[in-house]
Amino acid sequence: MSIQITGGAAGMPLSGGTLTGPFGATGTAATDLPTYGAEFLGASGWTSADWTGDWATGWAHTTGNTSVLSHAMAAVSATKYQIAYTVTGRTAGSFTVAFGGQSLTSITATGAFGPKTTSTAALTITPTTDFNGTVVISIRAITAGSTALWTLRDSVGTIRNELRVGMSNLTAVGYAAGQYNTTGTLTAVGFQAGRYLADGATGNATSSGNLYLGAYTRSGAASSANEIVIGDNAIGLGSGTCIIGTGLTLTALSGRVGVDGVTAPTAALHVSASSTARASLRIPDGTAPTAPNTGDVWAAGGKMYYFNGTIAKEIAFV
Numbered sequence: 233m234s235i236q237i238t239g240g241a242a243g244m245p246l247s248g249g250t251l252t253g254p255f256g257a258t259g260t261a262a263t264d265l266p267t268y269g270a271e272f273l274g275a276s277g278w279t280s281a282d283w284t285g286d287w288a289t290g291w292a293h294t295t296g297n298t299s300v301l302s303h304a305m306a307a308v309s310a311t312k313y314q315i316a317y318t319v320t321g322r323t324a325g326s327f328t329v330a331f332g333g334q335s336l337t338s339i340t341a342t343g344a345f346g347p348k349t350t351s352t353a354a355l356t357i358t359p360t361t362d363f364n365g366t367v368v369i370s371i372r373a374i375t376a377g378s379t380a381l382w383t384l385r386d387s388v389g390t391i392r393n394e395l396r397v398g399m400s401n402l403t404a405v406g407y408a409a410g411q412y413n414t415t416g417t418l419t420a421v422g423f424q425a426g427r428y429l430a431d432g433a434t435g436n437a438t439s440s441g442n443l444y445l446g447a448y449t450r451s452g453a454a455s456s457a458n459e460i461v462i463g464d465n466a467i468g469l470g471s472g473t474c475i476i477g478t479g480l481t482l483t484a485l486s487g488r489v490g491v492d493g494v495t496a497p498t499a500a501l502h503v504s505a506s507s508t509a510r511a512s513l514r515i516p517d518g519t520a521p522t523a524p525n526t527g528d529v530w531a532a533g534g535k536m537y538y539f540n541g542t543i544a545k546e547i548a549f550v
Contacts, residue, residue, distance in 0.1 A: 257381050257382055259381050259397060259398075263378060263379050263380070263381045263396065263397075263398075264378065264397075264398045265378055265398065265414060266314075266374045266375075266376060266377050266378045266411070266412055266413075266414060266435075266437075267374070267375045267376040267377075267378075268314060268372040268373065268374060268375065269372055269373035269374075269375045270372065271370060271371070271372055272305065272313070272371040272372060272373065273287060273303055273305065273355070273369065273370065273371055274287065274305075275287050275288065277303050277304035277305055278291075278301070278302070278303055278304075279300070279301070279302045279303075279304070280301055281299045282294045282297045282299035283299070283301045285366065287368075287369075289368070290318070290320065290366040290367060290368040291357075291366065291367050291368075291369075292321070292365070292366040292367075293325075293327075293359045293363050293364065293365065293366075293367075295324075295325070295361065295362055295363065295364050296361060297361060298358060298359060298360065298361050299359075300356050300357065300358050301356070301357040301358075301359075301367075302354060302355060302356045302357070303354055303355040304354060305354055305355070306352040306353075306354050307331055307332030307333075307349045307351070307352050307353060307354060307355075308332075308349065308352070308373070309332065309333075309349050309350065309351055309352050310348065310349060310350070311332070311348065311349050311373055312346060312347075312348045312349075312373065312374040312412065312434070312435045312437075313331065313332065313346065313347060313348075313349065313371055313372065313373055313374060314344060314346050314371070314372050314373075314374055314414050314437060315329060315331060315336075315344060315345055315346070315347065315369070315370070315371050316343075316344040316369070316370045316371075316415075317329065317339065317342065317343060317344065317367055317368065317369045317370075318342045318367070318368040318369075319339070319340065319341050319342050319365050319366070319367055320365060320366050320368075321364070321365050321366050322340060322341070322363065322364060322365025322366075323364060323365075324362045324363065324364050325340075325359060325360040325361070325362040325363030325364060325365070326338045326339055326340045326359075326360050326363060327339050327357055327358060327359040327360065327363050327367065328356075328357070328358045329345075329355070329356075329357055329369070330353065330355070330356045330357075330358070331347065331349065331353065331354070331355045331356075331371065332347060332349025332350065332351055332352065332353055333349055333350035333351035333353055334347035334348070334349060334350065334434075334454075336454060336455065343415070343438065343455070344414060344415045344437070344438050345437065345438045345454050345455050346374065346412060346414055346434075346435050346436075346437025346438055346454070347434060347454065348431075348433050348434035348435060355369075355371065357369070374412060374414075374435060374437075377408065377411030377412050377427075377435075378396055378398070378410075378411055378412075378413070380394035380395060380396055381394075381395050381396055381397055382394065382395035383395075391407055392407065393405070393406060393407060394406065394407050394408065394409065396409065396410050396411070396413075398410075398413060401417040401418075402416075402417065402418050402419075402420075403418075403419045403420070404418065404419070404420040404421075404425065404426065405420070405421045405422075405425075406420065406421055406422045406423045406424065406425050406447070407423050407424065408423070408424045408427050409421065409422060409423070409424060409425040409426060409427060409444075410425070410426050410427065410436075411424075411427050411435075412427060412428075412435025412436060412437050413426070413436065413437060413438075413439075414437040414438060415437065415438050416436075416437065416438040416439040416440040416441075416442070416455070417440050417441050417442075418436070418439055418440070418442050418444070419442070419443050419444070420443075420444040420445075420449070421444070421445050421446075422444070422445060422446045422447040422448070422449060422464075423447040423448065424447065424448050425444045425445065425446060425447065425448070425449045426439075426442070426444030426449055426450070426451065426461075427450075428450050428451075429450060429451050429452075429453065429454060430450050430451065430452050430453070430467045430468070432450065434454070436450065436451045436454075437454075438454060438455045439451050439454075439455060439456045439457065439459065440455070440456075440457045440458075441457050441458050442456060442457070442458065442459040442460070442461070442468075443459075443460045443461070443462075444461045444468075445461070445462045445463075446461075446462055446463045446464045446465075446466060447464050447465070448464065448465045449461045449462070449463070449464075449465070449466050449467075449468075450466075450467045450468065451467075451468045452467060452468035452469045452470040452473070453468070453470040453471070456468060456470050456471045457471045457472070458471060458472050459471060459472070459473055459474075460473070460474040460475070461474075461475055462474075462475070462476045462477065463475075463476055463477035463478055463480075464478070465478050466478045488500055488501075488502060489501050489502065490502050491503045491504060492504040515529065515530065515531045515536070516531065517531045517532065517533070517534060518530060518531060518532055519532050520532050520537065520544060524539040524544065525539065526539060526540065526541035527539065529547075535547075536549075
């Protein structure tokens with residue numbers, strides 16, 4: 233039996249039995265992306281000293297100043313927005329977009345971010361003095377999360393699991409997982425996995441190349457890249473980081489562990505060599521443990537100590 237289901241088709245009531253594939257589901261615009269409202273900006277209401285052009289064709293910055301390009305329309309507080317910007321002709325400098333109490337800095341290329349506003353502050357675009365590009369910008373409210381491509385319910389009709397995929401290489405499994413993703417590549421598995429940023433309210437819209445594994449996992453920052461977040465309620469640390477678990481009291485790793493580029497460790501823990509940028513190991517100065525274990529090492533009062541099972545021996549430096 234071969235079945236092809238397209239997005240928007242009615243569900244198939246089944247009572248027992250086996251559904252034999254292959255079968256597939258084809259998405260629509262509603263399943264690929266969240267739902268957007270009307271364009272927030274327009275041709276009028278701009279303050280554009282030291283910028284030339286218009287909203288429709290783009291604003292070009294005149295170098296040698298940091299004059300702010302702004303729009304008069306006040307944001308609606310506590311609202312999710314998709315802010316998309318196209319940058320052309322830029323060879324130097326950057327700019328900052330701020331809207332509704334949220335901002336994204338050091339922008340140099342085309343992209344987007346999806347803030348949840350915390351105020352009614354209007355749009356401002358602040359360039360560095362050497363920014364020489366042209367900016368086309370669009371703001372639209374996110375009125376609803378994307379529709380799941382596949383939904384699984386329990387016997388009383390409560391949604392227990394969903395599957396979302398998107399044109400931005402999104403793969404999300406779990407109720408509301410990846411619901412507000414708009415442009416970033418994101419793999420999320422778990423109830424509401426990867427749905428929000430660290431505040432638990434702002435939609436995670438533009439993170440890229442990330443992994444969120446576990447219920448309520450969240451991104452540490454907007455537009456984060458190469459971020460790995462694992463564990464129930466774990467919150468990421470931003471681009472290029474990995475965090476495993478929250479509130480753990482024990483983590484056991486099997487096999488030899490290599491740190492910071494060590495790919496063939498020869499000891500239980502093998503750290504990379506020190507460099508002018510950093511040491512191989514750091515033990516911050518603290519206080520002596522009240523019930524140390526044999527072999528414990530610590531720093532306290534500017535001295536190093538080793539516990540031999542009976543007493544703490546000061547490590548002398550000569």
